[in-house]
Structures are given as C-alpha cells and as structure tokens.
Amino acid sequence: MLQALSIRDFIIVDKLDLEFDRGFTTLTGETGAGKSILIDALSLALGARNDGLIARAGCDKADISATFSIDENLAAKNWLSDNEIALDDALILRRVIYADGRSRGFINGASTTVNQMKELGEFLVDIYSQNAHHSLLKPATQRQILDDFAQNTNLASLVAQHYKTWHMLHTQRLAVEKNAAAYADELAELRDKTRELQQLNFSLEDWQDIQQEHHRLANGASLLAGLEACIALLDDNDVNISGMLAQVQQKLIGLVDFDAQLKDAADNVDSALIQIEEASRALNRYLQKAELDPARLAEVENHIQAVHNVSRKYRSKPEELSELLLTCQTRMAELESFANDGALAKQETDALKAYQDLAKQLSQSRQQTAKTLSQKISLEMQRLSLSGGQFSVALSACEASVNGLETVDFLVAGHAGVEPRPLNKVASGGELSRISLALHVTTASQGSVPCMIFDEVDVGIGGGVAEVVGQLLKQLGAERQVLVITHLPQVASQAAQHLQVSKTQQNGSTLSHIQALSSTERIEEIARMLGGIQITDTTRSHAKEMLGV
Template sequence: MLLTLNIRDFVIVDRLELEFQPGFTVLTGETGAGKSILIDALSLALGERADAGVVRAGADRAEIVAEFDIRALPHLQSWLDEHELGGDPGICLMRRVVDAGGRSRSFINGRSATLQQLRETGEFLVDIHGQHAHQSLLKAAAQRELLDAYAGLGPQAKEIAAAWKEWQMLKKARLEREKNAAAYAEELERLEWQVKELATLNFSSPEWEELQAEHGRLTHAASLMEGAQYGLEVLSENDVACLAQVNGVIARLNNLIEYDAGLKEVLELLEPAEVQLREAAYSLRHYQQRLDLDPERLAQCEQRLGDVHDAARKYRVGPDQLPELLAEKSSRLDALRGFDNGGDEAQREQTAQEQYLDLAGKLSAVRKKAAQELGGKVSAAMQSLAMTGGYFEIALTEFEGNAHGLEEIEFQVSAHSSLPPKPLAKVASGGELSRISLAIQVITSKVSLVPTLIFDEVDVGIGGGVAEIVGQLLKQLGAERQVLCVTHLPQVAAQGNHHWQVSKNTCDGSVVSSIQELEQEARIDEVARMLGGVDITDTTRKHAAEMLGV
C-alpha cells in the first residue's frame, strides 16, 4: 500500500508531502489545476521515462520519493533481497531524481537501481488505469496471470512451467545429438585411442619428480663418487686428514690444560667440531657405498623420459600436465558415450512430453471454464457502465504450447452485440478502456496481487446514474485494496472515503499546484462546485450534503 509521496520541484509543484490511507480516495479540482500531476509523479517513481521538462522552471532538479508498505507482498520482499535492494522490514522506498539537464537517477531503499529494476518493483506495487502508462491489463502476460489467479491456477501454472523446461531440455539434447551425430562419432573414436594411449603411458606427477631426480643422479654418478672419495680422503683417509690433525691438537691441549685453565674454552670448541667431522666422514662413506654406476638403469630412465616428452609434445602440454589431460579426455569420453546411448534419452523425453501435455490439458480445461465465467461477469458489469449492448470475452487460442500452457490468452471487447470483439489493447476510447478495467478489477479484486490501483478519468463520457455506479464500484474496490481516482464527477467524488482537492495558485509570479485533504464542510463546498459551477448556491450545497450523506 502507498503510504507517503513526497514531490519536489516537479512541473508546477514546488513541494508536496502527502500521506495516504487505505480505502477509496478521490482527487478533484478545476480544469487545469493539475489533477494528474500526482499520478505523473508517482509514475516517474515507478520507472516511467523522464526528460528535463519535468523539472520545475528555475529548479536544479525534480525529486519524487514514494514509500510503500509491503508486509503483504512477500514475493516483492524476496525479489528485493535477491537483487540486494532490501531495506527496512515491510517497507519499500522508491526514489527518482531528474536534473535540469535531463539526467535521471533511480534508487530503491536507498540503493542505486536501474530503471528496469524500478519498473519491475513498481509492477508489484501499483496499477495505473486510464490514458497513462502502467496499464498492465493491456499486456498478454498480465491477462494470462489475472485469469489464472481468478481461477486459482497459480500452483498449476508453476508446475507446467517446470514440466515444459524439463521437456525442452531433453528435446534440445536429442536434437543436438542428432545434428552432431557424425561429429560425435568421430570425436568418440579419436578420444578412445587418445585415452588408451595416455592410460598405457601410466604416468603420474609424483613419478615425474622422482624420474627427474633419479636421472640426475645416474647421469652424474661418476662425478658424485669422485667427490665423495675426495671428501673422505681430506677428512679421514690420507696422512694429513682433518680428523687426525684435529685429534692431535685436542691431545696436545689436554696435556697443557693443567698449566693454564684458559685452554678449556678452546677445547670446548674443538671437541664438538671433531665429533661433527667424524659424523660427516661416516655419512660420506655410507653415501659412497650406495652410489652405483648402472648404465642399464640410466638407459631405462632416459627411455622413460623420452616417452613422456614425446607424449607431451604430441598433445602440446607440459609433461607434468599429462595426468590432468588424461582425466579431461576420460570425462569427455564418458559424456560422449552417454550421448551415444540415445534410447534412454528418447524415452525420458517422451515421458517429459507426456507429463507436460497432461498437466497443460488439465490447465486448459479449468482456464476455459474460468474464462467463460469471468467474461460473463465483466459483460454484466459493462451494461451498467454506459456500455449497454457491449460484451467482454476471453479468447483462448490453441497452439502447440509453451511454458504457460497450450493456449494464448487475449482479453477482447465489443461495443455492441452485433460487432465482433477486438483485443482490449485496441479499444479506441480511453474512458471505455478504464471502465472495463474497473469492472475487471472489482470482480478479481480478491485474487489480484497489486495492492494499489489508480484510475485517471474513468468517468469520461458518462454522467447521472452511471457515474454513481462507477463511484459505488470504486468504493467497493476500495474495501479490498487502496484505490485513488482522479474524477470530475460529483457522483464519483461523493463515494470516496477520503477527498483531496487539487488547486493552482500564483506565487511570486510562478504557477504552483497544491493538494489538500478536505474535511466535511470543505468537501461539501467542493462537491457543490462540481455540481453547480463557480456560483455555489444553498441548493447546490444542500444537494452536495445529501450526496455525501451528511
């Protein structure tokens, strides 16, 4: 429900801060006062296109902020959260700013939003009927959704959409397989021998590291043995070996320490060094014993390395990438073998098709019955809305089907029983279209999800008793949802739960539009003005009071 609307520097509006209430609110005023400005401003906040012309003369920018209560709209709350546009719980703030240069910025709950996101959010919140945009009843999707909602087919429609998606997915896979059968067969054959070749190589990343290390050792075995022998000789095996020299120093100093204890510090350094040199000699001897000049093993290593490098060059990857390549090709091979097994897929496709057609057939039967019922009710309402002899029907045109069922749905209307019906979107008269929309909305008010309805000049071309009926219908609709109506008829204005008057004044040489809510006496005067014109007499005031029931 619309809670507040703040308008600043918009066309001829300086500043307006409006608070809305539930029920039926009427907006009246003299011709040219700007009764439709409120609707134009709200439309801008809901995503209508704008240009620099909407900015009040002399102002830098126009700004519109609309606040909505969305506690009864969990689908909108989920949509906002999904698009990271959520705000305070149960509240949605729509803001639009247009600068004097025509540049526009949009915000939802304080976060920057695209114009498309503004429009999508607006479709959850407000439906505007009349000669303005946001006329959702002209959209084929909205007509289908309204019929399904009236018939209580929401869950079935979702189930059919899922069944259609499953069928089309399987159908696409089959068509792709058939189209590319030859290519798949060729690729399958190629992959089979490639996977076999790579699997036969039996190569792994750890082996690659070990193989390189072993080849390095075998290649330089002679140099390694020579180096180990040299180290042993220097450390312990020749006449002037390090260990013998160090041991000699330690023995000499041990004999002298009794004469000078200061040598103890030197001995404490030499003794660990002697131990480490002895350990180093032992390790070198052990390493030398393990070294082996093995030309045969070296040849095996070189052959293995050659095989790996050949495979890597052939497949244009690094040697260490060969195991990963084998995994990729094996996965693709499994997938192609699945494609090749077309019998199972064909059966699954047929089952999915049969399930879709069964669900869609049941949906069609309910839609047909609901279309006749809704068409009859709207046609009956038209007779009391200055469209005597006219009728409304919902055409269900069968076709091969889509995610929404086996028929296209179109709202059609005829001005007279002798004339063929035409699509609702092609109805020439804006007032006629608005009244038909009003009839539809009243009848479907309990199932429609949009909480706020706005009717702009729905009473064009009518008067007297018909005007009173229009007012009664709007008041009836206001019991279900929030309704705002711009009207010039006192019969409609008198039915409102709330009454706002739009006026135009001159301030500092500029024309400024303002809106005020009327209390009882002021409301009597406004209805009297609508009844009798400029000069309000006691008779017209009395008539106005009677119409208002006061």
C-alpha cells in the same frame, strides 16, 4: 498498505510528507498541477527506471521514501527473510537519485539494488496507468490476466519450464539423429585419444617427481665424485676439517681456563664439530646407497620422451595432460549418451509427458476460470452503460508451447444481438477503457497485492458511467487500499480520503503541493471539478449532494 510517502526535491516538489488511510483515496487537481508526480515518485521508490531529469532544478539530488505496513503481507515478509533484510515495525523503501543520473536504493536502511527494490515492490503495490487499456489488446496481457485471476501464476511458470526442458531434449535428439555419423567418428577418435592418455599413466605430481629423478640420474657420475671429495675434505684426508676443528677445540679448552670470555667461542666450535661429524655420516650413508643405474635412467628418459610426444601431438603442455584426459572423458560420456538413442528418447518422452500433465491442469483451470471471468465482466459491462454487451474469454487449441496448449482471446460484443469478436477489432476507445477498468476491478479482488493505484484509468468516460466507476472503486476499497488519480467528480466524491494537488510560483520557480482536504475544502474541490473556474452556489450544492453532506 502504503502508510506514508516522503518526497524531497523531486521535479517540482520541494518537500512533501503524506500519510495515507486504508480504503479508497482520491487525488485531484488542475491539469498540469502535477498529479502524476506522486505516482512517479512512488514508482521510483519501488524500483522503476530513472528515464529523465529527476532532481528539482538547482538541487543535487532527489530523495524519496515510501513506508509500508506489511503485518498481513506474507509474500513481502518472506522476500525480506530470503534476502536477509531485517524487518522493523514498518517497511521503508528509499531511493536517492542524483542530478547526474546515479541512484542509490535502501530497504529498511540496508543498501540494496534497484532490481531488489523492484522485486519487493511487486508484493506491495500494483499501478495501473491511463494507457494500461492499450496493453489489453495484446494476447500476452490477456493470457496473463486470465492466469492471474485463476491464481495460476506458479502453474503457468512450471508449464513453461517443463516445455523448455522437453524442447531442449527434443532438439538434442534430432541433432543426434542428424549428426550420428559425425558423432560416431568423433567418439572413435576420442576413445583412441583417451586410451593413449590413460596408457601414459600421467599425473602432475608424478611428473614433477620424475623430472627430479631424471636430473639426479643424468648427473650420477658427477654426484658421486663430488660426494667423495666432500667426505674426504671433512674426514678422510690426512688434513681434514674434522681434525682441524678437534685441534681448535682442544686449544680452546685450555684457554677458557685463562679467560671465561672465550667460553662462547669454545661452545660454538664444539657445536660446529658435532655438525661436521653429522654431515660426514649423512654423506657416507648417501654414498653407500647411491649407485649409477643406466637402466633406470633409460626408463625415465623414455617416459619423459613419451610425455613430450603426446603433448606435441595434442598441442598441449605436459602440465595440461590430466585436464585434457578429463575433458575427453566428459565428451565421450556425452557422445555415448547420444549414441544411446533409447535413453535419450526415453528422457524426451518422460519430459513431454511431464509437460503435458501440467499443461492439461493449466488448460482445465483456464477453462473453468474463463467462464467465471466472462460472466463477471459481462455483468460489470451492464453497469458501465454497455447494455446488452457481452464479454467472453475464448480458448483455442494450439500446438504445445511455453504458454500451454491453447491461445487466450478476449472477445466482446458491444450490444445485444451481436456475435462477440476479438477486442482489438470491435471496441472503441471509450469501450476499451471501461472494459479495462472492469477487468482491473474484477481481477484485483483475487490478487494478493494490498495496494492498488489507478492513474487516470477513467479517461474517456463521464456522466452516469463515471458514477458507477466511482462505486466500483469504492467497492474495491472495502477490500484493498486504493489510490485513484482522477479528473471526474463522480469518482472523487466516492473516496474516503481526498488529496488535492496544486501548483504555485515561488522565487521564479514552479512548485507542486499536495494536501489532505477537510470536509469544507472537499466541497470546494468537487464544485471546482463540476463547474470549472467560476464556482457558484449551485455547483456547491451539487457537490454537497454528491458527497452526501
């Protein structure tokens, strides 16, 4: 449930801290006092879009925090766990919106995206605006209401997913049949291309090795001549480096006896002589193995030429040939699966059957639920002064679609003896508002969201009907937390908690305030709602009667 709402510098609210009770809470106030500001602020904390100026004039930002208790809200707990957000004693959603339109969101102190706040918010609060009854005329809304009431949300989602899978395979098969000749030509071309690339036996690692080998073989004569010259200088000539270093070594041995400081130099010469001898042996070993191999050189050059020829043919670099082969093989496998009409057709058939099985389950559930919902709404219509009226959910078979195997239409008869007709053809504004409210109250009892907010959904009704609406909301408040913004005293008097919105002028600025009313203050507010500007003892007496005090 919603425990508290904290607002700072939001539109015409400078500072507001509200705590909410369980059950039915009402919010009232003069027209223009800012009753909907509370809902707007809460909506932003729940991830709503920021569509206008939010920060109060002269302030650099607005700061809104909503605190919830989710002890019994498993869906919200699971969402927090899935998103690796710690759950403290309470759940706090905070939104900071700057004057330039930028915003930041936080869930339990952790920085988060607005989309994440919106996802979580769907498990916390349902908000019904005063224009919600207009969406009731849309087929999609009617279907959604029926599926929500039947708790078919997951099943309907599966039906949509399976339809998309089947439709994709169906479209694919038709395309294969239409383009069979083109696919066959492409497949033949790919097979030739793949065969040529495989015969090349190319790999990037081998390509680098063979280039190095070619460089060595192509310069074999120069390599051998250079090696022989180096070996001669090191060891073979009458005057060579090894011999000269040996002479230096012998000289230094005697000199070290005269001055020990020459020991390091002598050691370095010893090391140099050892390294020269090792280098000489290594060069000799290499020279003994090295040989000119014109046949191998020709073989390597032919392979390199073949690689370059294929690269030019397919407009690729040699380094890209391995990837090109993989691409060809992948496309070949795809086309070969297309060519196997039986396999593709079977996939399509299996997908269609899976869709139909789920869609039939959805249809059966809708049919059963349609009867229950029709009866419940028809009963509520009698209570809402639509005497003799009848509500009916009509299901009509249609072609398979993402929405299932039928269309959903809400039909209504305003009074006895009239055949129910589509809602958008017969319902007046007042009737539509009452039917919408009946639907909200009836379907809400099946929902899992613990807090419901009604923003002036009682527009267009009054008198005894308004009293019944208040009773319905009070009844709903016994099961859920309900917050209602209303201008009707018949509705407000049914609430367990009463909040009042007022507007004041301060330093040339208009500020909105919200306070919880005491029993005495509540009598005055209900009397104001009943009698207008001038409150009399009669209106106070009437207010007390409505409040049962």
